[in-house]
Amino acid sequence: MSKLSHEITNAGYADRLMTDRQLARIVGGSSQRRYGLVNRALKAKDLVRLQRGLYMLSGQHRSHACHPFHLAQNLLPGSYVSFETALSYHGWIPESVTVTASVLPTRKSRDYEHEEMGKFTFHPLAMNKIHFLELVERVQLNGQCMLVAKPIRALMDLVCLRKIEWQGLDWIVKGLRIDWESLASVTKAELNTLKQVYKQKKVQAFLMELELALELHDD
DSSP states (O other): OOHHHHHHHHTTOTTSOEEHHHHHHHHOSOHHHHHHHHHHHHHTTSEEEEETTEEEEOGGGOSSOOOHHHHHHHHSTTOEEOHHHHHHHTTSSSSOOSEEEEEESSSSOEEEEETTTEEEEEEEOOBOGGGTTTTEEEEEETTEEEEEEOHHHHHHHHHHHHTOOOOOHHIIIIISOOOHHHHHTOOHHHHHHHTTTBOOHHHHHHHHHHHHHTTOOOO
16 A cells, blocks of 8 residues: 555545645645656556546445446536436436436537546536426445435436427337336426426426326326
8 A cells, every 4th residue: 555545545535536625735745756656556456547637546445336427426516427428327227327318507519538437428407497306315335325316217317308399208218218107296386396406498398207107197
């Protein structure tokens, strides 16, 4: 174990992602000393650089692997996991997803790939910013916090991203392979909430047609 990984572990950061500022607090001393320790730990493969200014200890020094959803939130704070990634996480689609796809509150898409952690994509959507986190839940796994869209939010984010027009329930059930039992769990209250989120007329029309197809009524 390198000196830096030992100090990180003693400071209680073994399972956390760390910025340059946090490393500076852990290590102390001059910036030159810190750079030397970081470089030696990287060469020893005790430390992993995720992007400029963001690090984690390598797997043999961690109690739990870094969850890709947690990393996504740290790569671009303010984002949340959605689209097929969240649908797969919730068990709404049968396929496993290799890309961690998230929604950004900004206007520019971003892509990121790490040889160890995989591929990450970030997409902005045309939505009312005040409702950005509607039907997005905070999940904690092994002490790692992440924001994940609920299934119906992830589905409608996908509709918004691809600018999909209503094609009937067949597109959802057969195209995306979302089973009827999952759709039957959607409530009118959720759809009403989502009507406040999106700016696109196509998405609003999709929500109205989905509500009619599911035969949802006011209680």
